[in-house]
Amino acid sequence: MNAAAHELSTSRTLWDLAVRRAGLTPDRPVFLQDDRALTFGELRDRAERVAAGLYGMGVRPGTVVAWQLPTRIQTALLSFALARLGAVQSPVIPFYRDREVGFALRESRAEFFAVPGTWRGFDHTEMARRLGAKGVFEAYDELPDGDPGVLPAPPSEGTSVRWIYWTSGTTSDPKGVLHTDRSLIAGGSCLAHALRLSADDVGSMAFPYAHIAGPDYTVMLLLYGFPAVLFEQFALDRALEEYRRHGVTVAGGSTAFYSMFLAEQRKQPGEKVIPTLRLLAGGGAPKPPEVYHSVVREMGVQLTHGYGMTEVPMITMGSPDDTAENLATTEGRPPEGMEIRIVDGEVRLRGEAVCQGYLDPAQTAEAFDADGFLRTGDLGQVTGSGHLVLTGRSKDVIIRKGENISAKEIEDVLHRHPGVGDVAVIGLPDAERGERVCAVIEPAAQPEGAGELTLEKVTSYLRAEGLSVHKLPEQLEVVDALPRNETLRKVLKYKLRERYSGTVK
CATH class of the missing domain: 3.30.300.30 (ANL, C-terminal domain)
Structure with a gap:
C-alpha cells in the first residue's frame, strides 16, 4: 500500500475517508455506470445534499435505516448520505423477498426503508407495505434533497455499530451481523494492500452493492483513487461491452465469475476477451487449483483469490507477487492486524476487521471463544510462509x-x-x-x-x-x-x- 493510501486507511469513519479522498482528487471518477460518471468530489457534495433531505424526513444519528436497492450510483449516494448522518444502515440484498426482508426489518427495528419501486418486474414498494414497514420511500432515480446547512456535525468516531449486514439464510433465518465503520475500512484496506493496485486501474462491481463486498470494494476505491464500473444486473454479454468500453483492468467477484470469463475466452482462443484486463480477483467461494491454472494459461491474466465472510469482509487475500503454487492452492495471507488461530482444525479470527457480533446476544456468545476469537466454522491450516489453506467447512466434512x-x-x-x-x-x-x-x-x-x-x-x-x-x-x-x-x-x-x-x- 502506498503512503497516501496508508494515511487514508487511518480515517476514523467512512465519511471521513470519502471527504479526505475528495480533497485529494475531486475531479477523478469513482463510479462509472452506462454513460454516467460520479467523481469523488460529487460523491461528497451530492451525498451531503441527500443527507440533508434524509434529515428533513426525520433521519438522525443512530436512526436505523434499511435499504433494499440494486447496484446503482444512487444507491452509493444514499449509503454515503447515511454515513454522513451517522445513521445505522441495514442493507438488504435486492433479490430477497417477504420472508428474509420481513425478518430483517423486524430484527433491526428499522424506522425507515428505502426501496427501488418496481424493479425487475417485482413491486418492492407493495411488498414493504404488505410487511408493515415503517418510513417506506423510493430511492431509485430520485433521492431526498436538502440544504447541507441544516446538518449536524458528522460522526467523529468509527467504533460504534452503524451497519447491520445479513448472512445469507439457508434452512434457518439469517443472522444480523454488526459492523462499524472501522471494521469495514480495515477489511477494504486488506483487499487494497494485497492487490497492489494504483490510480491507473479501473475496477468493476458485478455483485450487489448491498453485499458486504460493496463497502469492502468501495474502501479500496477511496484509498487508491480509481473508479469502478457498476452493473445493476450482471449479464455477461452486456458486461463485456462495458468492460471493454471503460478499459477495465481488474474484474472478478467469485469462482463462478472466473468460470464465466473462461468459457467466453474459449470461444475465441488467442484473442483476449477483455483487452485491458490484467487481473481477476475475488472470493466468497472455494477456488479449485485447476481454475487458477486455466485462467492464467488461457486468459493471460493473473488471478488472486481471497477469503472473507459477512462477519469479516476480508481475512486473507492472494497477492500478484505470490508464487503460482500459493496462488493456486491457498487463500493468501492475512494483513497486519488479523490474527488467525487454528483450534482443532477450525479457523478462528481476531482483529479490527472482525464484526462486533450479532443482533442476537446469544449468537454472539456462541460465536466467540474465551480469547475473543471468532469461530468461523471453516477448516484449514496455515503454511510455513503464512498462507492460509482452507480444507472445507466443519459442516462439509462427510463422515463415512x-x-x-x-x-x-x-x-x-x-x-x-x-x-x-x-x-x-x-x-x-x-x-x-x-x-x-x-x-x-x-x-x-x-x-x-x-x-x-x-x-x-x-x-x-x-x-x-x-x-x-x-x-x-x-x-x-x-x-x-x-x-x-x-x-x-x-x-x-x-x-x-x-x-x-x-x-x-
Missing part, C-alpha cells in the same frame, strides 16, 4: 463409516476432469455407512460423441488420480445447473442435500 472425508478434496480433483464444468460433493444420510459420498456435477460442453458422465467413469478417473478408495463417490447426479445464490453465485449445497437425501443408489 467413522472416517472423515473432505468434500473439497474430491471437488478439486474432479475439477480437473475435462467433462466437469462445476461440481459439488455432499454427504447424504445412509443407514449402513452413516453418510455416503454423492457428487453432483454440472457438465462442461463436450465434443459430440464424448459420451455421458457415469458413476463408473467418475470413480475410475478419481482412482487414476490417486484418490483413496474410501473417498470415492457412491452416488452421481448430473444436473443442467447447480443451484446458486444471487450474490456471488455460491453453490447452495443445502438445496442439493434436500433434493437427494431421499434417493438411494
